[in-house]
Amino acid sequence: MVRSVIDVLDLSTKELEEIIAVAQDIIAKPDDYADACKRKKLATLFFEPSTRTRLSFEAAMYELGGNVISVSSADSSSAMKGESVADTVKTVSCYADIIAMRHPKEGAALVASKAAGIPVINAGDGGHCHPTQTLADLLTIYREKGRFSDLTVGLCGDLKFGRTVHSLINALTRYNNVRFVLISPEELKVPSYVKRDVLKEKGYSYIQTTNLESYMPELDILYMTRVQRERFFNEEDYLRLKDSYILTPDKLKNAKKDLSILHPLPRVNEIAVAIDDDPRACYFKQVKNGKYMRMSLILKLLKEAGRI
Numbered sequence: 001m002v003r004s005v006i007d008v009l010d011l012s013t014k015e016l017e018e019i020i021a022v023a024q025d026i027i028a029k030p031d032d033y034a035d036a037c038k039r040k041k042l043a044t045l046f047f048e049p050s051t052r053t054r055l056s057f058e059a060a061m062y063e064l065g066g067n068v069i070s071v072s073s074a075d076s077s078s079a080m081k082g083e084s085v086a087d088t089v090k091t092v093s094c095y096a097d098i099i100a101m102r103h104p105k106e107g108a109a110l111v112a113s114k115a116a117g118i119p120v121i122n123a124g125d126g127g128h129c130h131p132t133q134t135l136a137d138l139l140t141i142y143r144e145k146g147r148f149s150d151l152t153v154g155l156c157g158d159l160k161f162g163r164t165v166h167s168l169i170n171a172l173t174r175y176n177n178v179r180f181v182l183i184s185p186e187e188l189k190v191p192s193y194v195k196r197d198v199l200k201e202k203g204y205s206y207i208q209t210t211n212l213e214s215y216m217p218e219l220d221i222l223y224m225t226r227v228q229r230e231r232f233f234n235e236e237d238y239l240r241l242k243d244s245y246i247l248t249p250d251k252l253k254n255a256k257k258d259l260s261i262l263h264p265l266p267r268v269n270e271i272a273v274a275i276d277d278d279p280r281a282c283y284f285k286q287v288k289n290g291k292y293m294r295m296s297l298i299l300k301l302l303k304e305a306g307r308i
């Protein structure tokens with residue numbers, strides 16, 4: 001079966017480091033890659049809204065000299081008529097060389113990868129995984145800190161539904177001496193399967209707290225997340241929890257001078273715009289890094305599939 005990436009753990013530590021090395025090379029010498037995917041097509045199938053992920057995949061393919069075909073919303077495709085994910089990707093495989101797919105249902109990308117016959121990249125499946133956001137996060141951490149080990153990482157906000165949080169924890173538990181501070185309201189704690197199967201199973205120390213400020217001085221990385229309205233069944237709960245954490249300049253007074261503030265974006269209220277000019281704000285660098293890591297991943301998967 002052709003290789004797909006559904007979870008960040010589908011990539012070994014060595015492969016992640018190779019993807020980072022190629023992304024750094026693309027940043028340094030973009031012209032060397034300008035024709036790397038000439039006459040190849042990426043299909044972006046997005047059945048859930050997106051700005052960054054879809055456009056960065058598309059920009060990535062154009063910068064590799066390839067082309068893009070796209071479904072940008074569920075209601076503009078035959079999914080609205082009841083077509084299954086498997087039939088959709090079998091069809092798209094007749095037109096494209098590689099697929100990036102976002103879907104509201106957990107497991108949809110895995111189903112697609114089994115039916116497609118061409119590489120499928122999971123661009124987010126419900127509250128489950130978002131591996132290419134993790135690639136963006138990892139390149140950002142690497143470029144800011146020069147390492148993945150010996151870090152105290154604060155994850156703050158919606159840690160229950162935040163698929164980017166689950167993927168990042170999985171990726172960082174491959175490195176030594178990473179300490180996690182899990183900051184969330186009681187109702188939005190990291191799911192117990194992540195604590196049991198990832199953190200405890202691999203012997204990583206973590207702290208669960210509702211209080212961001214008391215742990216701020218210890219953090220090397222602060223990964224803020226949005227409380228996701230679309231994952232709530234009850235609007236009242238969303239309204240009660242949505243502004244649980246709002247990072248303002250005042251709250252950074254006791255933070256390390258070399259703290260790196262990340263956020264997968266979109267942001268709603270959880271980081272004040274006043275922080276954007278703080279040199280510790282890395283979230284727009286993270287957006288840019290996402291494009292380079294997606295370029296590197298597209299190249300890897302198309303090479304392995306024998307398509308370039």
Ligand code: CP
Binds near residue numbers: 050052053264
């Ligand atoms: N970070 C992220 O997945 O953003 P989009 O939802 O805009 O793609």
